[in-house]
Amino acid sequence: MNNEMQILFWILVFPGFVFTAGLGLFASWLVRKVSALVQYRVGPPFFQPFWDIRKLLSKEVLIPQEANKWVFIGAPLVALAGVLLLSTVLGVAAFCSGKSFVGDIIVVIYLMVLPSLALILGSSASASPHAAVGTAREMKLVLGYELPLVLAVIVVIIKSGGALGLAAISENTPVASISGAIAFLVCLLCIHAKIGYVPFDMAEAETELGSGVLMEYSGGLLALWNLTSAMMLVALPMFLVMVFLGGVGTTAGGIALGLLKYVLVVVLIILIKNTNPRVRIDQAMRFFWIWCGLALIIAIVLATAGNIYGIGWL
Amino acid sequence: MDRDQLTESLTKIKNELIKVEKTVDSRLYLVCESLNAHKVSNFIFKTLGCRFVTATAIDSFHYYEVLYHFSHDQTGTVLTVKALIRDRENPSIESIAQFIPGAQWIEREMHDLMGIEFRNHPDMRRLILADDWPQGVYPLRKKTKDEKVS
Amino acid sequence: MSLSAKAVKKSPWVFHVNTGACNNCDIEIVDLLTPRFDVERFGIKLVGSPRHADALLVTGVVTAQAAPRLKEVYRQTAKPCVVFAIGACACGTGIFHKGYHVVGPVDKIIKEVDPNAIIAYVPGCPPKPEAIISGVVKALSIL
Numbered sequence: 001m002n003n004e005m006q007i008l009f010w011i012l013v014f015p016g017f018v019f020t021a022g023l024g025l026f027a028s029w030l031v032r033k034v035s036a037l038v039q040y041r042v043g044p045p046f047f048q049p050f051w052d053i054r055k056l057l058s059k060e061v062l063i064p065q066e067a068n069k070w071v072f073i074g075a076p077l078v079a080l081a082g083v084l085l086l087s088t089v090l091g092v093a094a095f096c097s098g099k100s101f102v103g104d105i106i107v108v109i110y111l112m113v114l115p116s117l118a119l120i121l122g123s124s125a126s127a128s129p130h131a132a133v134g135t136a137r138e139m140k141l142v143l144g145y146e147l148p149l150v151l152a153v154i155v156v157i158i159k160s161g162g163a164l165g166l167a168a169i170s171e172n173t174p175v176a177s178i179s180g181a182i183a184f185l186v187c188l189l190c191i192h193a194k195i196g197y198v199p200f201d202m203a204e205a206e207t208e209l210g211s212g213v214l215m216e217y218s219g220g221l222l223a224l225w226n227l228t229s230a231m232m233l234v235a236l237p238m239f240l241v242m243v244f245l246g247g248v249g250t251t252a253g254g255i256a257l258g259l260l261k262y263v264l265v266v267v268l269i270i271l272i273k274n275t276n277p278r279v280r281i282d283q284a285m286r287f288f289w290i291w292c293g294l295a296l297i298i299a300i301v302l303a304t305a306g307n308i309y310g311i312g313w314l
Numbered sequence: 315m316d317r318d319q320l321t322e323s324l325t326k327i328k329n330e331l332i333k334v335e336k337t338v339d340s341r342l343y344l345v346c347e348s349l350n351a352h353k354v355s356n357f358i359f360k361t362l363g364c365r366f367v368t369a370t371a372i373d374s375f376h377y378y379e380v381l382y383h384f385s386h387d388q389t390g391t392v393l394t395v396k397a398l399i400r401d402r403e404n405p406s407i408e409s410i411a412q413f414i415p416g417a418q419w420i421e422r423e424m425h426d427l428m429g430i431e432f433r434n435h436p437d438m439r440r441l442i443l444a445d446d447w448p449q450g451v452y453p454l455r456k457k458t459k460d461e462k463v464s
Numbered sequence: 465m466s467l468s469a470k471a472v473k474k475s476p477w478v479f480h481v482n483t484g485a486c487n488n489c490d491i492e493i494v495d496l497l498t499p500r501f502d503v504e505r506f507g508i509k510l511v512g513s514p515r516h517a518d519a520l521l522v523t524g525v526v527t528a529q530a531a532p533r534l535k536e537v538y539r540q541t542a543k544p545c546v547v548f549a550i551g552a553c554a555c556g557t558g559i560f561h562k563g564y565h566v567v568g569p570v571d572k573i574i575k576e577v578d579p580n581a582i583i584a585y586v587p588g589c590p591p592k593p594e595a596i597i598s599g600v601v602k603a604l605s606i607l
Contacts, residue, residue, distance in 0.1 A: 032504070036502070036504060039499055040499040041499045041502040041504065041505075042502050042504075042505045043502075043504055043505065044504050044505065044507055045505070045507070047474075048474075048475065048507050051471050051474035051475040051507060052475045052507070054467065054468075054471040055468075055471035055472050055474070055475045055518070057471075058467075058468035058471060058472070059518070059542040059543070059544070060542050060543050061542075062515055062540065062542055210512040210513055211511065211512035211513035211516065212512075214513070214516075215512070215513045215515070216513075216515060217515065217516075218515035218516060218542040219542055222515075222516060443529075443565075444527065444528035444529040444565065445529065446528065447528065453564040453565070
């Protein structure tokens with residue numbers, strides 16, 4: 001009984017739904033506010049993302065006549081479930097120490113694909129030509145960044161001596177070495193593309209596609225997508241912190257340092273978002289496969305050499 | 315070539331023109347009958363190498379006018395071919411879209427609003443009037459006091 | 465007021481529809497997002513799909529070609545929503561009164577779809593961005 005209650009608490013309150021949603025909506029406000037300040041504007045007030053979600057919950061839900069109803073409604077639910085589970089697994093490994101299991105980094109990588117897959121399914125069930133173009137672009141983008149993401153995690157696994165559990169991996173700080181730094185930068189860009197921010201927001205390209213993938217969603221379903229997007233803004237930087245930056249400690253000072261690292265990653269995301277234009281899908285694929293792939297192959301070679309010869313900073 | 319050479323080269327088509335008006339230094343109006351407008355436009359576009367800018371249709375009370383504006387970019391001169399269509403019942407002129415594809419849409423617009431028929435136009439469809447606008451009603455023609463539109 | 469009404473007041477997302485305008489009103493609407501006027505302070509966001517919108521900013525006198533499209537966009541907007549008629553042409557046909565292509569001002573066309581539609585008028589040719597902001601804020605405070 002105690003175990004079930006604890007698991008339910010983990011999933012629903014901390015570090016699950018309530019914590020991730022709250023922190024995520026705060027993070028999305030931070031992104032909008034800092035972007036506004038960079039553009040010499042004032043930006044939205046603090047509770048704006050909360051009011052956005054609340055307003056969307058009170059609007060009517062319109063479903064297109066030719067849409068596949070079950071997939072249309074099920075897709076945002078699947079996406080929310082995926083990101084919820086992802087943040088729970090990461091948060092439990094981060095804050096409740098010793099609760100991670102061997103191989104959970106592979107589970108994390110699989111869970112990270114789930115929201116993108118649900119987005120593709122939901123938008124292709126929309127029966128709309130704009131959504132169809134957005135779906136094609138999103139599919140190609142996912143094909144593009146999944147490979148560098150997995151290669152970057154392989155670099156980390158090599159550097160941590162073959163450990164496959166999140167707790168073991170987050171003991172080290174791979175970013176302090178050359179191969180780790182390369183892998184960190186590439187992984188940061190993959191995360192950026194997964195969240196769907198400029199320069200990789202071609203799936204929801206507002207001026208070109210009129211909202212692209214999410215065009216036919218309204219009301220409560222759109223609120224679910226926005227919530228998923230906000231929660232990804234917590235889960236994915238937390239993944240970077242755990243895997244590359246040395247994780248979150250258990251003492252009060254360690255937790256504070258961990259949150260600082262999280263804020264650092266979010267600030268990097270905001271900086272990349274505000275200084276770049278949107279790229280075309282073929283440019284994005286070329287970038288991920290050729291440039292990031294080459295960089296990561298070099299990083300893997302350096303990491304393996306560092307492991308064999310015992311040089312830490314390679 | 316400069317402006318004087320330009321004016322001189324217009325003497326080659328002197329027979330097709332009624333007159334050449336120059337309002338200011340940079341605007342030349344070549345007035346001609348509607349039958350000759352095609353040959354004059356061909357000369358200006360191909361031989362003189364001017365760039366087609368746009369076209370205008372005017373309902374002057376005694377005749378319809380179709381003006382084709384060409385720009386001579388080297389001197390900054392605008393040459394306008396002013397074609398007079400004397401037949402007010404069935405106004406018709408040879409289309410220049412046959413050798414200037416860029417003129418296709420403006421001729422469709424002139425046909426929609428003024429009712430001028432462009433012979434041998436490659437693609438004469440409705441352009442800017444609404445889909446349910448009745449055929450044969452041309453809104454921009456001058457009306458007498460008793461006539462209404464549609 | 466209820467929490468739902470308050471939420472719509474706090475975060476009105478707008479969708480812009482041009483039903484045959486000369487584009488001056490459209491330029492003034494896009495001005496609103498620039499740093500000088502910055503409507504994001506009020507939570508206003510320009511969205512790309514009418515299904516995401518709470519307010520329709522309609523410019524232009526409604527031409528015969530645009531009228532069925534405007535009705536369709538209104539039907540696609542998730543209710544509850546407000547229609548803003550921006551500019552003299554949208555409020556009452558402006559200088560195009562009795563033109564051959566004019567079907568009617570915006571409120572006549574919207575009321576054919578939904579007689580109980582909430583319509584707000586921001587006159588001007590074009591209305592200054594300050595006037596548009598003032599109109600939007602006033603209409604939302606009445607909601």
